[in-house]
Amino acid sequence: xxxxxxxxxxxxxxxxxxxxxxxxxxxxxxxxxxxxxxxxxxxxxxxxxxxxxxxxxxxxxxxxxxxxxxxxxxxxxxxxxxxxxxxxxxxxxxxxxxxxxxxxxxxxxxxxxxxxxxxxxxxxxxx
Amino acid sequence: xxxxxxxxxxxxxxxxxxxxxxxxxxxxxxxxxxxxxxxxxxxxxxxxxxxxxxxxxxxxxxxxxxxxxxxxxxxxxxxxxxxxxxxxxxxxxxxxxxxxxxxxxxxxxxxxxxxxxxxxxxxxxxxxxxxxxxxxxxxxxxxxxxxxxxxxxxxxxxxxxxxxxxxxxxxxxxxxxxxxxxxxxxxxxxxxxxxxxxxxxxxxxxxxxxxxxxxxxxxxxxxxxxxxxxxxxxxxxxxxxxxxxxxxxxxxxxxxxxxxxxxxxxxxxxxxxxxxxxxxxxxxxxxxxxxxxxxxxxxxxxxxxxxxxxxxxxxxxxxxxxxxxxxxxxxxxxxxxxxxxxxxxxxxxxxxxxxxxxxxxxxxxxxxxxxxxxxxxxxxxxxxxxxxxxxxxxxxxxxxxxxxxxxxxxxxxxxxxxxxxxxxxxxxxxxxxxxxxxxxxxxxxxxxxxxxxxxxxxxxxxxxxxxxxxxxxxxxxxxxxxxxxxxxxxxxxxxxxxxxxxxxxxxxxxxxxxxxxxxxxxxxxxxxxx
Numbered sequence: 001x002x003x004x005x006x007x008x009x010x011x012x013x014x015x016x017x018x019x020x021x022x023x024x025x026x027x028x029x030x031x032x033x034x035x036x037x038x039x040x041x042x043x044x045x046x047x048x049x050x051x052x053x054x055x056x057x058x059x060x061x062x063x064x065x066x067x068x069x070x071x072x073x074x075x076x077x078x079x080x081x082x083x084x085x086x087x088x089x090x091x092x093x094x095x096x097x098x099x100x101x102x103x104x105x106x107x108x109x110x111x112x113x114x115x116x117x118x119x120x121x122x123x124x125x126x127x
Numbered sequence: 128x129x130x131x132x133x134x135x136x137x138x139x140x141x142x143x144x145x146x147x148x149x150x151x152x153x154x155x156x157x158x159x160x161x162x163x164x165x166x167x168x169x170x171x172x173x174x175x176x177x178x179x180x181x182x183x184x185x186x187x188x189x190x191x192x193x194x195x196x197x198x199x200x201x202x203x204x205x206x207x208x209x210x211x212x213x214x215x216x217x218x219x220x221x222x223x224x225x226x227x228x229x230x231x232x233x234x235x236x237x238x239x240x241x242x243x244x245x246x247x248x249x250x251x252x253x254x255x256x257x258x259x260x261x262x263x264x265x266x267x268x269x270x271x272x273x274x275x276x277x278x279x280x281x282x283x284x285x286x287x288x289x290x291x292x293x294x295x296x297x298x299x300x301x302x303x304x305x306x307x308x309x310x311x312x313x314x315x316x317x318x319x320x321x322x323x324x325x326x327x328x329x330x331x332x333x334x335x336x337x338x339x340x341x342x343x344x345x346x347x348x349x350x351x352x353x354x355x356x357x358x359x360x361x362x363x364x365x366x367x368x369x370x371x372x373x374x375x376x377x378x379x380x381x382x383x384x385x386x387x388x389x390x391x392x393x394x395x396x397x398x399x400x401x402x403x404x405x406x407x408x409x410x411x412x413x414x415x416x417x418x419x420x421x422x423x424x425x426x427x428x429x430x431x432x433x434x435x436x437x438x439x440x441x442x443x444x445x446x447x448x449x450x451x452x453x454x455x456x457x458x459x460x461x462x463x464x465x466x467x468x469x470x471x472x473x474x475x476x477x478x479x480x481x482x483x484x485x486x487x488x489x490x491x492x493x494x495x496x497x498x499x500x501x502x503x504x505x506x507x508x509x510x511x512x513x514x515x516x517x518x519x520x521x522x523x524x525x526x527x528x529x530x531x532x533x534x535x536x537x538x539x540x541x542x543x544x545x546x547x548x549x550x551x552x553x554x555x556x557x558x559x560x561x562x563x564x565x566x567x568x569x570x571x572x573x574x575x576x577x578x579x580x581x582x583x584x585x586x587x588x589x590x591x592x593x594x595x596x597x598x599x600x601x602x603x604x605x606x607x608x609x610x611x612x613x614x615x616x617x618x619x620x621x622x623x624x625x626x627x628x629x630x631x632x633x634x635x636x637x638x639x640x641x642x643x644x645x646x647x648x649x650x651x652x653x654x655x656x657x
Contacts, residue, residue, distance in 0.1 A: 009187045012179075017194045024198035028205075037620035041216075041258040042208045043201065068168075 011062035084114035213654035249632030297604035367450035373464035386453035397449035469551035506547035
């Protein structure tokens, strides 16, 4: 039998905290990539990363309710496409100085994001 | 029999209909079974969530709200700091500390000794972090005066994507006594025969001579005797030169250059045509002669290039020849108006070219001096000149130190029989009387490190220079840059700053290294409410 660090409501709190911090960190990282200096001048993101990692480790050793099989919906496919387009946009923005190569890299990256996400979706669906 | 048969038929029909109805009902149940299951699952989930919510202890609820507040607080903090409040960022670069060396390249900075480091090269860089929306950067430097006599130090901030810096003097002993002169803001009145005017009105002071240490564009003149006519300058000139030309329509400049290969490395000649706002209109590169090593005894081949610009508006343009280890042998241009800021005459056997006398023509608007210097004994000569048509001579008798030739408000034609001389001063120089013109309503000169020269040649001096304060044997100089006003170039939230210490680019003065203790930086960012 697995021995958990946190159970029940405490486990749900740790999970909630980890998810909130992770999303915050990723959003701030994205903002920093697009408008460099907007975050890093006032906040060292590495400190936040340490907190996220600690929360993540605690979450791994906490009790989780069993996952139910979810049916893949049409909306999920749209979400995958939006993610791919977003990824393409960010990579194009960051590699803009490379000229035509920037287009190649960002298109390949966007297509990869979509294909890999579809693979994960289909895989979950089959299971 | 027919009744019985009829009944059987009716019964079969009824049974078939019943079966069909039953099948339909089964199909309907099958169809709605799945969604019902889903709804039931959802209801169960909601029930569980509601149950969890109501059974969740109060402290867990509060902690979850606190967890949710974390990103909101961070985002609020970033919004307020980035957009609302004024900020002052302070950075202290302890150059003398053992931990970190903020100056680059490391080859131009000594190891840490006695709490300081020494700058050993002519250009030493450091970066300043710049927050988005910042307005001003104030830099204080603590350094020791170990300068050879007459040399200065300035601080430059990068203002273009390419290698280009805007400089401000932070050490110039010549300017330490500026308080002796009357001033309005940063305009000092040097010639007491003139009136003190503010910087906005200075441009309208006709024929004034203005010494500056920052870019200053005077008003251009309109030249009535301009003609689109071929002019050939066949006097050899050494290295960097700046000409002003008057042009209109299509411009064509044929240039012949010859490398002298006195120093190792390639010798490309960069030529640029600029408008008065310093915007590049056209440029040309004449490549190296493929001799990279030192071969000063050999006569290199003459190379040629053509710079073209089309549809130029009537007016004054700057034609700049970059520095290179060679000679400009000939300039052929389709305008009759071309003057130089200063000239390095090079028709001398020293440069493996035929010795032939050079002639310069200029008009002086006031009394002043020409500065003449040579670095070789071959440049010592007897200079003859005509002052308003009267023949005179000037004995140029020494090398390595400048001699000054007095000029009055007259026309001059000077003949240099042996050349190898750098001629500079307040007037512009032409190679013939027809070529001469006054490009601007005023003459703008760079501030020279010689107060006597400034007093006898300059009317107004424009500078933001502040005398460094003394702290024991150390000096503390301060300079402020305006990010928008000076059009500074910030990349990746960093502004590149450079110490320009010209004497350290000269081997002769390599022992005069400059000790630096610290650099204190303040970056000011205004807020919405400030």
